[in-house]
Amino acid sequence: MIKTGWSFYTGAILGLVALVNAQTISVSSTASHPIPTTLWGFMFEDISHSGDGGLYGELLQNRAFQLVTPGSGNALNSWSAVNGATISVIRESTPISTALPNALHVVIPTGRNGGVGFANAGFSGIAVTSGTTYTGSFFYRFPASSGFRGSATVSLQSSSGSTLGDTTVSLSGAQTSWAQVSFSIRANSTPGDLNNRFVITLDGGSAAGQTINFGLLSLFPPTFRNRQNGMRNDIASALAEVGPSFWRFPGGNNLEGGTVDQRWQWNATVGPLQNRAGRQGDWGYINTDGLGLFEYLLWCEDLGAEPIMAVWSGFALGGTSVAQNQLGPFIQQSIDQINFVIGDDSTEPGRLRASLGHPDPFKLTYVEIGNEDFFAANTYTFRWTTYANALKNAFPQLHFIATTNVNSPVLTPKPTEYDVHVYQTPTWFAQNSFFYDGFARDGTHYFEGEYAAISTNPNDIFGPPSDGRLIFPTVESAAGEAAFMTGLERNSDIVFAASYAPLLGHVTNNQWTPNLVAFDAGNVYRSTSFYVQKLFSQNRGDQYIPSTLPSSTGTVFWSVVRKTSTGQLIIKISNTGSSAARLTFNLAFNNVATSGTAQVLTGVPTSSNTPQNPNLITPQTSNISTGKSFTYNAPAVSVNVLTFGAS
Ligand SMILES: *[C@@H]1O[C@H](CO)[C@@H](O)[C@H](O)[C@H]1NC(C)=O
Numbered sequence: 213m214i215k216t217g218w219s220f221y222t223g224a225i226l227g228l229v230a231l232v233n234a235q236t237i238s239v240s241s242t243a244s245h246p247i248p249t250t251l252w253g254f255m256f257e258d259i260s261h262s263g264d265g266g267l268y269g270e271l272l273q274n275r276a277f278q279l280v281t282p283g284s285g286n287a288l289n290s291w292s293a294v295n296g297a298t299i300s301v302i303r304e305s306t307p308i309s310t311a312l313p314n315a316l317h318v319v320i321p322t323g324r325n326g327g328v329g330f331a332n333a334g335f336s337g338i339a340v341t342s343g344t345t346y347t348g349s350f351f352y353r354f355p356a357s358s359g360f361r362g363s364a365t366v367s368l369q370s371s372s373g374s375t376l377g378d379t380t381v382s383l384s385g386a387q388t389s390w391a392q393v394s395f396s397i398r399a400n401s402t403p404g405d406l407n408n409r410f411v412i413t414l415d416g417g418s419a420a421g422q423t424i425n426f427g428l429l430s431l432f433p434p435t436f437r438n439r440q441n442g443m444r445n446d447i448a449s450a451l452a453e454v455g456p457s458f459w460r461f462p463g464g465n466n467l468e469g470g471t472v473d474q475r476w477q478w479n480a481t482v483g484p485l486q487n488r489a490g491r492q493g494d495w496g497y498i499n500t501d502g503l504g505l506f507e508y509l510l511w512c513e514d515l516g517a518e519p520i521m522a523v524w525s526g527f528a529l530g531g532t533s534v535a536q537n538q539l540g541p542f543i544q545q546s547i548d549q550i551n552f553v554i555g556d557d558s559t560e561p562g563r564l565r566a567s568l569g570h571p572d573p574f575k576l577t578y579v580e581i582g583n584e585d586f587f588a589a590n591t592y593t594f595r596w597t598t599y600a601n602a603l604k605n606a607f608p609q610l611h612f613i614a615t616t617n618v619n620s621p622v623l624t625p626k627p628t629e630y631d632v633h634v635y636q637t638p639t640w641f642a643q644n645s646f647f648y649d650g651f652a653r654d655g656t657h658y659f660e661g662e663y664a665a666i667s668t669n670p671n672d673i674f675g676p677p678s679d680g681r682l683i684f685p686t687v688e689s690a691a692g693e694a695a696f697m698t699g700l701e702r703n704s705d706i707v708f709a710a711s712y713a714p715l716l717g718h719v720t721n722n723q724w725t726p727n728l729v730a731f732d733a734g735n736v737y738r739s740t741s742f743y744v745q746k747l748f749s750q751n752r753g754d755q756y757i758p759s760t761l762p763s764s765t766g767t768v769f770w771s772v773v774r775k776t777s778t779g780q781l782i783i784k785i786s787n788t789g790s791s792a793a794r795l796t797f798n799l800a801f802n803n804v805a806t807s808g809t810a811q812v813l814t815g816v817p818t819s820s821n822t823p824q825n826p827n828l829i830t831p832q833t834s835n836i837s838t839g840k841s842f843t844y845n846a847p848a849v850s851v852n853v854l855t856f857g858a859s
Pocket residue numbers: 477479480541544545
């Protein structure tokens with residue numbers, strides 16, 4: 213293929229002369245294997261504010277001053293004083309809880325008119341929409357008893373200081389122990405941008421000289437399915453659109469912790485928010501742990517996805533591996549974690565889950581032991597052995613997924629499942645659509661737990677020169693992934709699940725690009741790769757139908773599945789080449805409908821959906837003629853899903 217210069221003109225001319233790229237494909241009428249119902253799903257970890265400031269609905273950043281050092285530069289992250297108040301983060305002498313030792317110390321000066329207090333700027337802004345009711349709460353106490361009785365105004369304000377909605381709450385100076393105040397604010401105006409603030413003020417005259425401590429301040433918009441402490445509606449809805457069948461969590465590297473003590477621990481993430489200390493996440497920011505294990509599991513149910521849950525495996529990213537004879541308590545913690553998900557009331561974690569309102573066990577089939585343990589493969593040998601034996605003994609019904617390179621090193625007991633990751637170029641993905649075809653059928657199954665085309669330059673996949681690194685997925689990268697995914701579908705006798713990564717990333721506050729879905733405080737941007745995931749997930753079959761194999765070194769890739777419940781045949785085609793492909797399908801089915809639909813994603817190969825042009829590339833549906841023999845033209849650099857009846 214000529215790949216010099218992706219101009220419109222070259223593409224068009226190649227398209228006209230390149231009917232060389234014509235192929236005839238025979239399609240069997242007999243399935244070769246069933247397709248696992250878990251095939252397409254999502255991988256999630258808190259990176260690029262995908263959890264705090266993203267999917268998790270909390271609008272206030274640094275809401276409880278978790279893990280910050282009083283007086284340090286980041287202690288007041290996202291907070292600011294309003295109209296001359298003095299604010300600082302202090303280590304409380306009588307904290308709200310042992311988990312939350314810090315508080316915001318507010319001194320109202322004398323001689324100020326109007327509202328005096330403090331504000332939070334959210335996660336790079338707060339989206340405010342007229343007619344929406346925001347619910348929130350905070351704790352306060354007066355460190356020294358005072359005769360003050362009065363009200364505080366709680367409001368949402370635009371960048372110019374105009375009030376977008378407010379309410380008042382009563383505060384008493386006699387309150388020297390912590391009291392929690394709840395409120396709701398109905399917005400009466402939609403500002404022009406996201407630079408809005410959450411503000412609490414007291415009247416400068418009547419509150420002059422007062423000192424008040426505040427803690428655990430929270431504000432939520434309406435959440436997905438109106439869950440308390442739930443998910444941000446627009447992001448959650450975009451993910452739900454895909455219809456994923458699994459949700460891998462909580463990492464990813466964010467499972468591991470920089471140190472052993474910083475690892476993700478399930479029991480620090482459940483129960484009342486004031487009992488959650490938060491943790492130093494692995495992607496450079498503090499995790500509130502407000503999005504905890506119970507929230508993840510409810511979200512899985514709301515999404516109709518089953519969890520693929522990881523347990524910590526005795527390795528911290530800073531390089532520490534726990535010695536084999538020290539693993540006992542950590543393995544017990546992972547047994548407790550699994551019992552929180554599926555244990556009955558004979559287990560303490562099972563009773564805890566029931567007390568939170570979910571007596572029934574959650575669905576759980578797959579548990580991943582660690583994450584990317586090829587980083588410490590020399591110790592995973594004994595860590596895998598110790599964890600896998602203990603966990604299989606405790607939960608014989610569950611499948612445990614290993615995370616080193618396949619059979620390298622050889623692990624005992626032999627893993628029945630491996631998680632395989634790949635970040636590569638669009639070209640690599642197209643050229644590796646036969647990645648799994650040569651794998652031994654020896655009872656081992658594979659989870660393609662992270663994959664994405666992230667750069668067009670093979671030399672900068674994980675670092676400088678970074679000249680090809682993508683900010684947003686492109687048409688070309690999405691087509692490469694789709695080519696690879698046709699191979700996953702063909703090999704779904706041994707590939708049981710696959711997920712693009714990372715799933716979510718804030719557009720300006722991120723540690724990684726590209727992401728499947730980008731967002732800011734008020735918008736969601738669906739990428740070209742997002743639409744590929746959606747096309748594959750929404751057009752699943754339950755049977756794989758063999759067809760003439762594509763050339764592994766070619767540029768056009770396809771897979772054929774059948775959806776028994778609707779009697780439909782679904783053909784997915786990725787044309788990664790720079791010219792259209794003319795494909796003639798000869799079907800062995802007796803009855804084939806004379807028409808069907810084509811869903812097509814295509815565009816300028818290097819183009820992306822961006823905040824400036826979020827809907828530039830979307831799948832277009834049209835009617836096509838089909839039959840026992842029919843021809844379909846797949847545009848240059850395109851992903852196509854053909855659907856029609858066949859029996
Ligand atoms: C979580 O459980 C571990 C033991 O598995 C314990 O050491 C730790 O203190 C607990 N953390 C919290 C916050 O309860």
